[in-house]
Amino acid sequence: MPSPKPMKIQGRLWLEQDERSLAGHGRIDLLQRIAESGSISQAAKSIGMSYKAAWDAVDVMNNLSGAPLVERSTGGKGGGGTHLTERGQRLIASFRRIEEEHRRFLQSLGEHIDDFADTYQLIRRLNMKTSARNQFYGKVSRIKHGAVNDEIEIELPGGDRIVAVITQESTQHLGLAIGSDAIALIKAPWVMLATGADDLKLSASNRLSGSVVKLTPGAVNTEVILQLRGGATVCAIVTNDSAAELALAEGRPATAIFNASHVIVGVPA
Known part of the structure; x- marks a missing residue:
């Protein structure tokens, strides 16, 4: 060629x-x-x-x-x-x-024309409009094919990994392959928080550990921003009672937990 x-x-x-x-x-x-x-x-x-x-x-x-x-x-x-x-x-x-x-x-x-493609894709990602509060850009690191659904693992630049379950048709439609660019979207209410999660046994595929960097209490719910070990941040919406029960505070370690089925996968246009 x-x-x-x-x-x-x-x-x-x-x-x-x-x-x-x-x-x-x-x-x-x-x-x-x-x-x-x-x-x-x-x-x-x-x-x-x-x-x-x-x-x-x-x-x-x-x-x-x-x-x-x-x-x-x-x-x-x-x-x-x-x-x-x-x-x-x-x-x-x-x-x-x-x-x-x-x-x-x-x-x-x-x-600097060689940097054009990467810069253009970055601009497209920054201009993307979506209702999902959590938007993560990474590369597909693993694809596990199933009878109906595929399990897609996306590695973030800081090393954290997110697992999504999507249909095989979606995998083909998005053109997903090992090493391809992908975007993971997770709505904040779908993210659960836990402290001392290492001892918990859960069915959720995604556990991202970090520390609380911001708390914004509301009338009923509290918005919690968790900074992951790899540098990215995750937003979760929990009830005020849950935030108090977990004793969430800035600087305290916590783990973001969410199901693979709650992860929406997209690709740069």
């Missing part, structure tokens, strides 16, 4: 006046040709533009700039012609300087 061609970053540059386009590459090139030829008809012909379109562009630039950029002279020894004013010449010079800086800027961005 042939190697893909390297990616390049391209961009367009134009100047605006009163929120209207004053000049871009096409109009600046037209001005440049007028300055060189002294004739708007020759300038228009050299860049493949009609005479009328060229004068329309000149009229727009003259009107927007506040002072003429191009002037037409008639009669005289040379039979008349078209020339740029000093303001028109300054506009070309300024645009060329800006154009060069723009070229250097794009060249600098292009040196």
Whole structure:
């Protein structure tokens, strides 16, 4: 399979006046040709533009700039012609300087084009909208196929692992494979908290240990933020009575527990 061609970053540059386009590459090139030829008809012909379109562009630039950029002279020894004013010449010079800086800027961005894919996916993840409070990005580390459902293990960047149970159809539809990117979503009310959970025997597949970093009591429930050993955080919603019974406090160790069936798996678009 042939190697893909390297990616390049391209961009367009134009100047605006009163929120209207004053000049871009096409109009600046037209001005440049007028300055060189002294004739708007020759300038228009050299860049493949009609005479009328060229004068329309000149009229727009003259009107927007506040002072003429191009002037037409008639009669005289040379039979008349078209020339740029000093303001028109300054506009070309300024645009060329800006154009060069723009070229250097794009060249600098292009040196980091290899990071584009990862950065783009990160932006997509950050812009994802969902009602699930807990959103974890990781990579599929294990797939255990069953008769109907598959067990998907997702390893987070800090080393923590989340297990989800989804249908085989979902596994295929999402294109999940070992090493592929995946996103695990868990609603906060689905997360149970426990202290001293090492001695508990539970059917829940997911046990993530950490310490409480934030408590926000409400009228009935308390929002608890648990920072995992790997650095990620988990949000749980428990009753105020449960928070008191567990003696939850900032800095105290706790374990987040949730069923694999409560984990929704997604993939970056």
